[in-house]
Amino acid sequence: MQITVTRSGGFAGLEKTRALDTDGRTDAAHLERLAERAVLPVPDGHHYRVTVDQQVLDLQEPHLTEEQRELIRTVLDEGR
Structure with missing residues (x-):
């Protein structure tokens, strides 16, 4: 199985992508x-x-973070 993860954001705003093939791994x-x-x-x-x-x-x-929940709830409740 091929698994790819991309991380972005953070202080420097850098993006990091890594892939891992599970074939042959003990885990x-x-x-x-x-x-x-x-x-x-x-x-x-x-x-x-x-x-x-x-x-x-x-x-x-x-x-979802609490901030995301609050934003979503507010927009859905009050938005047009």
């Missing part, structure tokens, strides 16, 4: 289980696409 089964669980949708969970000017962020419950 392959564990990593594959983690990957499969990470990409599973949350049953009955909401998905959000938040656009701020030209910046787009895809979010999914339950992986």
Whole structure:
């Protein structure tokens, strides 16, 4: 299984992408289980696409910060 992770943001705003092939690894089964669980949708969970000017962020419950929850709730409740 090929797993790729991209991290961006932070203080310097740098992007880092790394890929890992689980073939032949002693921890392959564990990593594959983690990957499969990470990409599973949350049953009955909401998905959000938040656009701020030209910046787009895809979010999914339950992986929201309190700030993201507050922003989403406010826009959905008060926006047009």
